[in-house]
Structures are given as C-alpha cells and as structure tokens.
Amino acid sequence: MSSQDKVKELIKLRETARLGGGLDKIAKQHEQGKYTARERIEKLLDEGSFEEYDMFVTHRCTDFGLGDKKFLGDGVVTGRGTIDGRIVYVFSQDFTVFGGSLSETFAQKICKIMDQALKVGAPVIGINDSGGARIQEGVNSLAGYAEIFQRNIMASGVIPQISAIFGPCAGGAVYSPALTDVIIMNEQNSYMFVTGPKVTKAVTGEDISVADLGGADVHTGKSGVAHFKAESEDEGLMLIRKLLEYLPQNNLEEPPVTVNTDPIERKADELNEIIPDKSNKPYDVKDIIYRVVDNEEFLEMHRHYAKNIVVGFAKFNGMPVGIVANQPMFLAGVLDIEASRKAARFVRFCDCFNVPIVTFVDVPGFLPGSAQEHGGIISNGAKLLFAYGEATVPKITVTLRKSYGGAHDVMSSKQLRGDVNYAWPTAEIAVMGAKGAIEILEGRAMSQINDPKELAEFMALKEREYIDKFANPYVAARFGYIDDVIEPRNTRFRVIRALQTIATKKDSNPPRKHSNLPL
Ligand code: HXC
Numbered sequence: 382m383s384s385q386d387k388v389k390e391l392i393k394l395r396e397t398a399r400l401g402g403g404l405d406k407i408a409k410q411h412e413q414g415k416y417t418a419r420e421r422i423e424k425l426l427d428e429g430s431f432e433e434y435d436m437f438v439t440h441r442c443t444d445f446g447l448g449d450k451k452f453l454g455d456g457v458v459t460g461r462g463t464i465d466g467r468i469v470y471v472f473s474q475d476f477t478v479f480g481g482s483l484s485e486t487f488a489q490k491i492c493k494i495m496d497q498a499l500k501v502g503a504p505v506i507g508i509n510d511s512g513g514a515r516i517q518e519g520v521n522s523l524a525g526y527a528e529i530f531q532r533n534i535m536a537s538g539v540i541p542q543i544s545a546i547f548g549p550c551a552g553g554a555v556y557s558p559a560l561t562d563v564i565i566m567n568e569q570n571s572y573m574f575v576t577g578p579k580v581t582k583a584v585t586g587e588d589i590s591v592a593d594l595g596g597a598d599v600h601t602g603k604s605g606v607a608h609f610k611a612e613s614e615d616e617g618l619m620l621i622r623k624l625l626e627y628l629p630q631n632n633l634e635e636p637p638v639t640v641n642t643d644p645i646e647r648k649a650d651e652l653n654e655i656i657p658d659k660s661n662k663p664y665d666v667k668d669i670i671y672r673v674v675d676n677e678e679f680l681e682m683h684r685h686y687a688k689n690i691v692v693g694f695a696k697f698n699g700m701p702v703g704i705v706a707n708q709p710m711f712l713a714g715v716l717d718i719e720a721s722r723k724a725a726r727f728v729r730f731c732d733c734f735n736v737p738i739v740t741f742v743d744v745p746g747f748l749p750g751s752a753q754e755h756g757g758i759i760s761n762g763a764k765l766l767f768a769y770g771e772a773t774v775p776k777i778t779v780t781l782r783k784s785y786g787g788a789h790d791v792m793s794s795k796q797l798r799g800d801v802n803y804a805w806p807t808a809e810i811a812v813m814g815a816k817g818a819i820e821i822l823e824g825r826a827m828s829q830i831n832d833p834k835e836l837a838e839f840m841a842l843k844e845r846e847y848i849d850k851f852a853n854p855y856v857a858a859r860f861g862y863i864d865d866v867i868e869p870r871n872t873r874f875r876v877i878r879a880l881q882t883i884a885t886k887k888d889s890n891p892p893r894k895h896s897n898l899p900l
Pocket of ligand 1: 512526553
C-alpha cells in the first residue's frame with residue numbers, strides 16, 4: 382500500500398468512527414430530539430479545539446455474538462479541547478453504539494482522560510447517555526465502572542468534575558455523576574435512578590413512570606441530586622461553559638478574574654428601603670444579590686431545591702465568588718434539613734476550589750418540629766456549621782435582617798473564622814425572636830394575668846422592650862462580633878473592598894487524614 386493509500390485508509394477509518402453506530406441510529410437519536418455524542422462535544426467546546434483520543438478502540442468481548450460486531454470508538458467519544466481557551470477533558474457517551482452501554486474498553490477510554498486531566502490539572506466534563514453496564518460484558522463492565530468511580534473520588538476537590546445527563550442513566554451508573562461536583566439534567570429526556578420502574582414494581586409493588594421516578598423535575602426539585610435543570614441540551618451545554626467561568630482549573634489555582642465593566646462604587650439606593658418595616662414580612666433576597674454583584678449576573682445552583690436558601694456564583698469586580706443567602710420568601714428563610722445540606726455542599730464546593738464565599742443572612746433560626754428532629758436536623762444542620770467552620774477561603778458575611786440563635790452561629794459568623802462581618806442597620810442579632818424570648822422570660826408573670834386584654838398589652842410591652850434592646854446590630858457590634866454596620870446602598874463597594882483586602886488571606890486546618898463531617 383502506498384503512503385497515499387495509507388493516508389486514505391486513515392481518513393476512511395476516521396469517517397467510519399465518526400458515524401458511531403451508523404446513520405440509521407444517528408437518525409433515531411435525532412428523532413428523539415437528542416444530539417449525537419460528537420455533536421454535543423462540538424457545541425460544548427471552542428470551535429475546532431477538540432482533539433479526540435482512542436478513536437480506533439474496539440471492545441474485546443466475543444460472547445453473545447459480539448466477536449464480529451464492533452464499532453470504532455466503542456460507544457464513547459473521549460478527548461480534550463478548550464472552553465474559553467482553557468483546557469478541559471471530555472467524554473461523551475454514544476447511544477448509537479449498543480445504547481451507549483459501558484464495556485471494559487469504554488471504561489478504559491474514560492479512565493485515560495481522567496488520569497490525564499488529573500495530571501494536567503484540568504476539569505473533566507462527562508456527558509451521560511447510556512443503557513448502563515454492557516450486559517454482554519458482565520463483571521468486566523462492573524469493574525470498569527468501579528475504575529471510573531475510584532478516579533472520580535481521587536479527582537474530587539482537585540479538578541472540577543461536571544456531569545451532564547442527556548439520556549438514560551441507570552443502575553450503578555448514576556454513581557459516577559453523583560461523585561462529581563455538579564449534575565445538569567436535560568428536562569426533555571433524561572433520567573437517573575438506581576433501580577428502574579420495572580424492578581421497583583416487582584419488588585415494592587409501586588407503579589411509577591420513568592419521569593416520576595427519576596426525571597429532571599424529581600432530581601432538581603425533590604431529591605436534590607441534580608443542580609441544574611436545562612430546557613434543552615443546548616442550554617445544558619451553555620451552562621457547563623458558564624459554570625467554568627467561576628472555577629479555577631484545579632485546586633492549586635485561583636478562580637479566573639475577568640475585566641469588570643460595572644463600577645465598583647455603584648450605589649444601589651433602593652437597598653436602603655428594601656427591608657420591610659415589619660420584621661416578618663417577606664422579600665426576595667435575590668433582589669439584593671442582583672443589585673450588588675457585577676452586571677446583575679448570578680448563576681443560581683439548585684434553584685428548585687430547598688428554596689429557603691439560595692446558592693450560586695457571581696462576580697464582584699470580576700472576582701468569582703460563591704453566594705449563600707437565606708431566602709425570606711420561602712419558609713421565612715429558616716434553616717431546615719434540606720437547606721442545610723444544600724448550603725453545606727455548596728460551601729465545601731467553593732472552599733475546595735478557592736472561591737471566596739459571600740453570605741447574606743436573614744434567618745429566623747432552625748425549623749422546629751418532630752419531622753425535622755426525627756429527620757436529623759441536628760446532624761444535617763451540623764453539616765453547614767462544619768462546612769463554614771472548616772472553610773479557609775475568604776468569607777464575608779452581610780447580615781440583612783434576622784440572625785437568631787444557633788442559625789446565627791452557623792451562617793458564617795465571626796467565630797467560624799468569618800473574615801469580614803458586616804450588618805445592615807436593619808439587622809436583628811439575638812438569641813431568639815422577641816415573642817419566643819418573652820414567653821420564656823416572662824412566663825411566670827404571664828401566668829398570673831387572667832384578663833386576655835391585659836395579657837396582650839403586657840406581652841406587647843415586653844416584646845417592645847426586648848426588640849428595642851436586642852433586635853438591632855449594635856449589641857453584636859459592641860462586642861466586635863460585627864466589624865461594621867454599613868449603609869445598605871454601599872454594600873457592593875464594601876464587599877468588593879473587603880474581598881480585595883483579604884484576597885491574599887492564608888488560613889489552614891490542622892494536619893489530619895481528613896475531617897469527620899457529620900454525614
Ligand atoms: C447492551 C444495550 C444495553 C446494555 C441498551 N442496549 N442497553 N446493550 N447492554 N445495557 C442496546 C439495545 O440492545 C439496543 O441495541 C440499543 O442499545 C438501543 O436500545 P433500545 O432498548 O432499543 O433503546 P430505547 O428503547 O431507547 O431504551 C433505552 C433503555 C433500554 C431504556 C436504556 O435500552 C434499557 O432498558 N436498557 C437496559 C438498561 C439496563 O438495565 N442496564 C443495566 C443496568 S445495571 P440494538 O442492537 O437493538 O440497537 C448497571 C449496573 C452498573 O448498569 C453497575 C455499576 C456499579
């Protein structure tokens with residue numbers, strides 16, 4: 382064969398590989414409203430940046446007639462490319478080949494790019510669309526999954542790992558995405574579950590659809606397994622690109638600072654009036670977030686889950702930060718099991734990738750009741766407490782209104798190594814709200830008043846006295862627990878200046894194998 386013929390052969394082989402499972406399977410994929418594995422990569426990465434690895438790999442299995450049924454690439458497209466000029470590694474499961482099912486060699490391809498990403502210090506993005514373990518390969522497929530899981534674990538907190546679910550993701554296969562930092566589900570046709578509807582029915586008798594068992598609504602709204610619900614694959618891929626704008630390439634780097642076009646001294650006059658006069662009246666904390674961050678851009682994570690706390694990424698003067706904010710619009714912004722878990726996970730995500738945390742506090746306390754106590758609010762609330770206390774990134778806290786009881790301590794308080802703790806003049810920092818305090822402190826006096834009108838007047842007077850004395854930021858400020866009481870409209874400038882000042886902060890935890898977070 383001449384060298385020219387050899388080049389032609391290479392080109393032909395590449396063309397064959399690019400067809401995956403063949404034109405009819407590609408057509409079926411498109412009919413279902415899905416992109417192919419390669420189309421997804423093209424849309425995700427900077428144009429022309431993708432370099433594919435292992436295009437000629439085929440499976441080794443000869444059982445069940447697979448000896449002569451081979452596809453170049455074996456059902457997964459792997460390689461590297463760039464997003465906004467920064468290197469990323471990517472794998473994209475190809476449903477046109479054996480339903481994207483995972484074989485021994487398929488797993489080896491994924492492991493290869495994960496190993497290299499870890500050495501280089503670059504993020505890994507996995508696009509999942511697969512029937513799970515390739516049934517014909519038996520235990521080799523299970524071993525392949527476990528090899529990937531082990532790498533997910535080793536890469537955790539070292540390089541960002543992002544998973545997109547753009548099709549089925551079932552059985553143990555869900556555990557690789559679950560080990561990554563962020564899961565994005567396409568609301569059209571993706572689902573995740575450990576045990577599918579058929580087995581669920583057989584074992585428990587429960588009759589449930591695929592979507593109701595593990596669709597995007599379920600995992601972004603109920604279980605909290607997934608962080609983003611995308612309306613389409615295009616939106617999901619765009620979200621991955623956006624997310625990486627806030628993250629460093631690895632844990633040894635700082636998040637990328639970009640040019641800021643929003644004046645740092647921009648005042649937001651409306652913030653001076655945004656807190657309602659009535660302390661129990663709700664308002665949307667996101668109105669505050671949008672007004673103080675650069676260009677009103679806030680990438681909210683976990684938007685549909687535990688809405689009583691808001692988490693997400695934004696920038697201050699071009700510097701990425703993670704934002705955590707109690708949301709008075711839902712359950713008065715109370716901390717419950719789900720909100721604590723959601724925020725704890727986010728705080729740890731920021732901390733492992735050197736992203737400073739800005740916390741906006743308006744929290745009436747922990748949610749009372751047997752459901753919470755029996756569900757483990759103690760250990761779940763402790764997760765958030767632990768996460769804040771362990772985090773060594775710059776931590777800035779702005780108390781907007783309520784900051785009561787244990788929840789005050791938890792929400793990035795001074796004693797949990799909060800670096801700069803500001804409060805608005807509307808802040809109420811105390812052990813508990815006036816009503817609860819009066820019922821305890823004045824219980825004996827109250828029991829001796831029989832006339833309901835007189836009792837109401839007595840309570841109102843005592844509550845007023847308590848509010849005047851404790852429902853303000855100045856008691857805490859007198860003790861130095863608050864560094865300054867600031868005018869709300871200056872919040873943006875004050876936060877930026879604090880961030881600039883403490884950007885070089887160095888803090889550490891004692892040497893140990895690892896901490897024992899109350900899981
Ligand atoms: C081998 C598979 C496969 C699998 C699908 N295919 N899943 N081949 N192993 N796991 C093949 C089909 O035979 C078919 O081949 C092609 O992929 C497309 O599949 P269809 O069934 O035609 O597609 P669709 O109707 O869209 O249904 C998709 C599906 C279904 C819902 C994913 O295929 C399915 O239920 N697959 C099995 C899922 C499963 O139980 N996997 C094992 C889970 S246990 P042809 O040649 O006909 O086109 C597991 C353990 C992991 O994953 C443990 C890790 C620790």
